[in-house]
Structure formats: structure tokens, C-alpha cells
Amino acid sequence: MTTTARVPAIEGWFTLDDAAPRLLGLKCGECGTVVFPPRALACPNPACPATDLASVELSRTGTVWSYTVNHYAPPEPYMSPDPFVPYAVAAVELADEQIVVLGQVAGDPSTLAVGAPVEVVLDTLFEDGEGEHVVWKWKVVAGEAGA
């Protein structure tokens, strides 16, 4: 097997640090509001006039707000494996940022539960001629899964 290149499925939304990847957001220097994804044109707080937001790494861990397991292949532009494999999507609360961030779930979805602690990992989204496209996913922290 030849070595496939690993490329981020989207540029600038997460670090490519395999051991401890982080989601990348923006932070307002004036009011402290955090934004994900890092695409805000200005501080989204309507009471804050700041337009200059700085890049910030979001917390690596959070707790599951809710989750679902999808059993039907989504339409394009989702790059579905053939045959289709069901996958879970979790909405995860980050306490420090007071934000809920979506992500697919890496690993066994049967250990998911609302309130379960999860961490950010990098995982394959799809592979093509360009290489392995990686994306952030949430993974239940081993040994601490909720009931």
C-alpha cells in the first residue's frame, strides 16, 4: 500500500496535531466572545463593536449535549463510503467557551450518552485520489463513558 497524503477536509478549522488536536475558533479581544467555525467577519455580540478577532484553540474536551446516529446515506456533497456505514453526530458543550459544537463521532457510538465526556480527535472523513481527508470528530473518553 502506498502512503497516502493526509489533508485537512477544511483549512484552518482545527490543528493537525494527531496526539492532541484542537478546534480553532476566533476570540474577541474586547468582550471575550468565542466563535466557531473561525469565519466571523466581526464580533457576533451585537453590543460589541470589535471587528478584530484573534485565533484561539478551543477546549479539547467537552460533554455531550445530545447525539444521533444516522442510518441513511446523506446526499452529496457528503462523501459516503460504499457500502454506506451509519455514523453518529454529537453536539458537544464546551464549558469554558459556553458553546455547543457539532462533530461526527469516532469509535463505537453505543457508548454515547447525554452528559458523557468526549474529546476532539482527528479521523478520516473520506479518501480520494488526493489522499486521506481528515476532520475533527468527538470521541468518548475511555473509561468515563456515561451510563
Add this chain to the structure above:
Amino acid sequence: MSVDQVVVLGVGMHPWGKWGANFAEYGVVAARAALEDAGVSWPEIEFVAGAETVRNGYPGYVAGSTIAQALGWNGAQVSTSYGACASGSMALDAARSRILAGVCEVALVVGADTTPKGFLAPNKGERGDDPDWLRFRLLGATNPTYFGLYARRRMELFGATVEDFAQVKVKNARHGLANPNARYRKEVSVDEVRESPVVSDPLRLLDICATSDGAAALVVCSTEFAQRRGVADPVRVAAVSTVTPKFPNAVIEMPNFATDSAVAVPPAPVSFRDSIARTAYEQAGIGPEDVDVAEVYDLSTALELDWYENLDLCAQGDAERLLRDGTTTLGGRVPVNPSGGLACFGEAVPAQAIAQVCELTWQLRGQAEGRQVEGARVGVTANQGLFGHGSSVVLVR
């Protein structure tokens, strides 16, 4: 107050289904039905407010003029509105505002759609700047993905069960049995819902609304215009709410990847979905206790339960009780979705908010044959479009 009011003079629909025809054909059928119901001829219409469809090419983007041309150019002024599922309310709001401003007396509001089979998908092409495209690409986050997240949250917070969700379908399927415009007119059992394939766990196929073709139209006018036509006691539009969220919106919404961060500003005490109907109630000068009938956006069975609370029909966490004790069933204190709702119609995006107004108009006139809410005088609609579009209309008679 009576002088400054807008009334619904006529309503009409093209039945919902999967017909595969051009959306404008449905729009014309619905418009003609509304005109006939109003006793207004097409050349009399001074303003056409179209609700846009994004799935039918350029003619869909200019739906107001597409349907106006199909009816035969009459020189009316025109607008086309887009607010996803809330488009119909935006179009009604445009017409209502012009009538209230005194620059027009009678207007046609119309929305029509032809939908492809399966999941609603983003438009084609590589569009990395479009969050609606990116959520499919990076997450596989279909619309039912979000519905599944809300449903599980409801189970976790309030003890809702999958049987409760199925009972919403059972209720709405029964409500829609006699509705000639409904696509699905068949009783559904709890077992059938529970045995249908899982789509986005905990939701199954029969918990989630289909996508449909269909069209709905209204003729709206000033009170004086209605009086001149001899309509003494018309259905009045008491409120149209098209609110957006207030920062920070702490609920994950389509097509977003994340909520707003509440680190600098605490979440508003009234959530976005709560604010949609609350704004309409305030405009109309009524409260939830005045509501006789509601049409809400049951994209999923579980979402209908959320709406009971967002409409203040009950306290948070009480929706399952309302469902179980029959309050929201025909014959109950405040029937919800007597039309059969999206469960019986499936979603025809730009027509849907207008269809809700059609149903309430029939209800308030006492013309909802086979599904009539006895003595209904006040009705409210609720719906929400992705990208932050609220939609609620209050009708009174």
C-alpha cells in the same frame, strides 16, 4: 383598530403530492383557487408577493413574477421573499405591510414548490463558503440529524419516549384523513411508526416529514376592500412575526456547526423559538390562553412537542402530558395541526407557511370539513426556517 387591519379574503391550495410538474403550475392552481374564493379577479390584484423556491432554477428565485407571468402579466407590483421554511410568512408580511401603509388594497401571496426525492440537499457545486454545503460535506448533517439531536435532548430532559413521538404521528395522521389537500390520508399506528426504518436515531422514517410538491395562496386586502365586497366578518391577520434570534442563541440550529458562545453575554431568558410566537401574541394583543387552534411545523414528531412549549400552550416539559391527555387532538382544548400537519402533507418549503394560514382561515370560517375545531375564533401558526428565520401568524375572527 378595524381600519388598520388586513384581512384574508381568499385562500387556495394545490394538493400536496409528488407530481413532478413545474412548480409554477401548482402556484397558478393555488392562486386561481384563492382568487375564486375571494371573489377577486386577477387583474384587480395590485401586488404579488411570491415565496421563493431554491430548487427550481431562476424561475424559482423570482417566484412572484414567474407565477404572475403564468397568470398573464397584469402590471401588478411584485416581490419575492426567501426565508427558507419561513418564506411564506415573509411574503405575507410584505403584502400586509403594503396594505397597512395604504399603498395597495388587495394583494396575492403565493408559494409553490417541486421537490426532489429524498433528503433536502444543498445546491450543487463546490461551495466551501456556504455553511449549508459544508454541514453536509464535513458532518453529513442532514436536516433529520438536527431533528434527532433535539428529540434525544427532549427524551433526556423531559422523559419523552419514542411512543410519545409516535403518538404525534398517529394524531396528525388521523387529523389529515379528511383533508383533500393532504398527500397522506391514512391512519398510522404506533407500531407502524416504531417498525419503520431508523433515520436519525431516535427518529424513524414515520417520525420525519417527507418532501412534497404543493402550492398555497392567499388573497389579502384592507378591511375597507372586504367591506366593499360585502364580506362583513372576515378572518383578520392580527400578527405576522418574522423574528430572528437574539445573541447568544444557545440552541444549535440548521445549518450551523455551533451555537453562539454565551461566555460574554448570558443567553436571553426567552429562547429564539419562544420569541417567535411571543412576538406574534404581543402584536395581536392576545395570550396563549386565547388560542383555539394551532398549526405548527412538525418537521419531526418530536418537534411538534417542542412547539407546544414554544407557543406557551404549556410549561416546558409538559408537552407530553398535553399530547397524552388529548388537549392537542381534535376535540381537545387546543387542537394542534388539525390539517394533519407536515405528517400528512410533507414539506413544500415556500408554500408551507402559507398553507398554515389557509388551514386556519378555513378553521376560523367553520369550513374545515371533517377536521373542524368547533367554534374556533383565534388561531396561531408557528414555523422556523434555517439561517435564523422565525415565522408566526395570528388570525382572528
